[in-house]
Amino acid sequence: xxxxxxxxxxxxxYPAHYKVMLEKLNEQRQLDQFxxxxxxxxxxxxxxxxxxxxxxxxxxxxxxxxxxQEPLVEIEGVSNTAFSQLMDFTYTATLxxxxxxxxxxxxxxxxxxxxxxxxxxxxKKIDEFSSLAARSTSKKRKIAETSNVITxxxxxxxxxxxxxxxxxxxxxxxxxxxxxxxRRRCKKCSGIVRRLRFSSSR
Numbered sequence: 001x002x003x004x005x006x007x008x009x010x011x012x013x014y015p016a017h018y019k020v021m022l023e024k025l026n027e028q029r030q031l032d033q034f035x036x037x038x039x040x041x042x043x044x045x046x047x048x049x050x051x052x053x054x055x056x057x058x059x060x061x062x063x064x065x066x067x068x069q070e071p072l073v074e075i076e077g078v079s080n081t082a083f084s085q086l087m088d089f090t091y092t093a094t095l096x097x098x099x100x101x102x103x104x105x106x107x108x109x110x111x112x113x114x115x116x117x118x119x120x121x122x123x124k125k126i127d128e129f130s131s132l133a134a135r136s137t138s139k140k141r142k143i144a145e146t147s148n149v150i151t152x153x154x155x156x157x158x159x160x161x162x163x164x165x166x167x168x169x170x171x172x173x174x175x176x177x178x179x180x181x182x183r184r185r186c187k188k189c190s191g192i193v194r195r196l197r198f199s200s201s202r
């Protein structure tokens with residue numbers, strides 16, 4: 001077999017396929033097609049696909065192995081904004097954080113949920129914001145004729161643990177967006193609800 005034949009037999013990779021697949025999965029998420037899990041975060045409801053979450057989050061991968069039947073999971077200790085950013089990253093591979101504070105909030109949520117690719121992307125974003133802040137600080141200090149150097153490092157989240165609380169039938173307050181804006185309502189939950197509470201042991 002020639003080198004050319006061997007290369008052809010090995011197969012070719014088509015990166016555009018990944019992009020199309022993500023676009024279709026995100027479209028299905030937005031249209032609530034084939035979704036099989038509801039996540040309640042900070043009073044907001046998110047519909048998603050377990051397989052997609054498990055592929056991007058080691059936490060969800062383990063959780064769905066242990067708890068396979070629950071259609072509704074409430075997550076505490078993570079902000080709605082941060083979780084929304086992580087959902088967008090999961091389904092689109094894009095990040096649109098507005099600044100270092102928001103980036104760190106999303107980073108902390110990604111750390112809780114063990115989303116390694118999101119953590120890598122956020123580390124890069126935070127480094128970029130820190131670099132811009134350092135350059136801005138340097139210019140201001142030059143004007144003030146000072147030579148002090150300010151360095152910033154990414155804080156680490158240590159000692160975090162997750163409390164899983166089992167809830168029976170009941171009502172959970174969720175916020176939905178409609179034509180007239182957001183409104184809060186109580187949603188009747190049939191069956192088991194798992195409430196995940198992220199907190200620090202410190």
